[in-house]
Amino acid sequence: MQIDLEKLKTGNIRSLSKFITLIESKKPEHQKNAQKLLNEILPLTGKSIRIGISGTPGVGKSTFIEALGLHLISKGLKVAVLAIDPSSPLSGGSLLGDKTRMEKLAQEKNAFIRPTPSSGNLGGVALKTREVMLACEAAGYDVILIETVGVGQSEYDVANIVDLFSVLLLPGGGDELQGIKKGIIELCDNIIINKADGDNKQKAHDTMVQYKSALGVIKTDQKIGANVLMSSALNDEGIKEYWSLIDKTYKENKEKITQKRKRQNQAWLNKLFHELIENKVKENPKLQEEWNQLNNNILNEVETPLSAAEKLINTLFEK
Ligand code: GDP
Structure with a gap:
């Protein structure tokens, strides 16, 4: 698959789509090529604002993102929406791949909307x-909005690739009622009470008042500009x-965000290193046998774990 990086840099949608197909391909030669190209484009990355938006189905994420996307475009910005659908193992799943979502935004030439596959590859859903x-x-693209359904592991993964993480909630009801785990409140920078x-x-x-005090109680250095807002998307x-x-x-918070990105990169190196080692063990029959033994x-209880x-x-390392 030939990718024209020069064209990609000019914002050519066809080149971008082809590159994404390459990135998502499971073929080893495609993956190798994708990594090579990603290394080449690295100097051009990092300039956008990276936002994660989460919330249970029906809370109004796509309505909110569409309204936000249109607002950003009216300000002269280019916006990419990447949607993670953990319910579908294949790209273009039923829930987020639904073409009727964000119809208006999808028609804008400065908007790019794409569901991303959530199969449990190396690095989980977020890699x-x-x-x-x-x-x-x-x-x-100036702004990257990453949408994820407020269930399961994907929140944690998405929080590890964005600068700021927002959660949409419905008016009334505690965390349990909304199916939102306390961990997610701890994870997010901003809470938006939608359908106000x-x-x-x-x-x-x-x-909003209730969550303002909850967010105030959860003090962590990780939170940046934390606030609670209301919206009617x-x-x-x-x-x-x-x-x-x-x-x-x-x-x-420029410096804080720069530091956060550095920490995220290090966390990714760490995570991927461990996963790759584990894969090496799984791929090698001799090691697998030894593992079982x-x-x-x-x-x-005849041997210690260490x-x-x-x-x-x-x-693993013997020659
Ligand atoms: P998602 O599943 O989180 O993406 O939610 P959707 O954006 O598809 O919205 C689910 C339903 O809630 C739709 O019928 C929307 O029209 C409706 N909805 C979204 N935002 C609002 C809002 O601010 N107020 C009201 N009243 N309804 C909303």
Whole structure:
């Protein structure tokens, strides 16, 4: 597969799409080529604003992202929306791949919308998404919005590739009611109470106050510009305010965000190194046999875990 990086750099959609197909390919030669090209484009990446947006199905993520995307485009920015759908193991799954979502935004030439595959490859759901994000950055997208359904591991993975992570909640109801784990509140930088309209307005306000105090209690250095806002994505309310907050947070926290990205890169190196070692063990029948044997030794309490682990490492690295 031939990818024209020069064209990609000018924002050519065909080149970008081809590059993404290459990144997502499971063929080893494609993966090798994708890594080579990703290394080449690295100097062109990192200039965009990277935002994660999460929330349970029905909370209004796509409505919110569409309104936000249109607002960004009206400000002269180019926006890429990458959607992770953990419910579908293949790219273009039913939930997020639905073509009727974000119809207006999809028609904009400065918007690029793409579902990303969530098969449990190396690096979990987020590695490919991260690489696709880099490709979009090289193609000149100013804002990358990564959408993920508020269930399971994917939140943690997405939080590890974005600068700021926002969660959409409904008015009323505690965390449990909304199927949101406490961990996600700890993870997010901003909370948006969506559907703050009609009869729900007061309830949304009360919920906002409640979460403001909850977010205040969870003090961590990791949170950047944390705040709780209300929106009615349907009525295009609260979107501009949300963007103003993001914009301000960026301007005021440049150094923090740079440091966060460095930490994320290191975490990725660490994670991938361990996963690759594990894969090496799994791919090698001799090691696999030894693994099983040592596992039995542990279960039968005839060997300590450290001694077994050291034996495996010795076999792995023996010439
Ligand atoms: P997603 O599953 O989180 O992507 O949610 P959608 O964006 O598909 O929205 C689910 C439903 O909620 C749709 O019928 C939307 O029209 C509706 N919806 C989204 N945002 C709002 C809002 O701010 N107010 C109201 N009243 N309805 C909304």
